[in-house]
Amino acid sequence: MKKLLFLVLISPFLLTAQDSFLKGQIYADSISDYQVNVININQKIGSVSNPDGEYKIRAHVGDSILFTSLQHRTYTLKVEENNLQTSTSIFLELEVNELPEVTLNPYDLTGDLSKDMAQVKVDFVDQRQFGFGVPRQLDKVDREIYTANTSSGGIPLAPLINWISGETKMLKKRKENAIVQSNKNKVLRKVTSDLITKDLRIPKIYIEDFAYFCAEDQNTMSIVNQNDPLALIDELKLKAIAYLKLKAITE
DSSP, X not given: OHHHHHHHHHHHHHHHHHSOEEEEEEEOTTTTTSOOEEEETTTTEEEEOOTTSEEEEEOOTXXXXXXXXXXXXXXXXXXXXXXXXXXXXXXXXXXXXXXXXXXXXXXXOOSOHHHHHHHSOOOOOOGGGGTSSOOOOOOHHHHHHHHHHOOSSSSOHHHHHHHHHTHHHHHHHHHHHHHHHHHHHHHHHHSOHHIIIIISOOOGGGHHXXXXXXXXXXXXXXXXXTTOHHHHHHHHHHHHHHHHHHHTOOO
16 A cells, blocks of 8 residues: 555656646747757757747757748757746747849949940850750869860860869869768758757867868768768767777867
């Protein structure tokens, strides 16, 4: 009888410990148009916010909760005791892609047609400029590689000279570096610095280097491009173990 009474008394506490939840409100632009993924990295579970920005997910003290969407910067919350006792508000920032500087008035026009027409250079326009049979535009590095490997006629001396001098090899290496740089930026856009340092145990000074380490792995980048946060976190945990071992870094 005493054992039964003891179990009855402690059962509410056991249920509370097992079913603690983090919940609250997400504040962000366009929150009604885009769902926010809410992911508990430690427990490997996830949920999504509703159209009003409200969220709820099972969590314990010390868990890392990831808030991510296509339109907003990723935010990571380390759960504390007070987060489980009250509603927790999350503020997300829009992911802003910086555009190159644009010159609004490159020709310094006066408004006088007779003067402006003589000043502005007019190039020949053909139908390809309107989408008819337009060939794919090569990247700058690809154009340089193409130029280094082709000749304008006669004996193809230029490609041979470039091959001997190492020019072509250098250009191909530059292209590889550009791809890795782009991949590195993708990795850093997908995860926060806090996740890398606290959950993956990568020291802060090695964040960029770790991102490059991931960027050079085609399998890792294929997971980055899948937009599957849980799969990405699992992959990054494996990469972190390999990276720390490679660098002989102790946690």
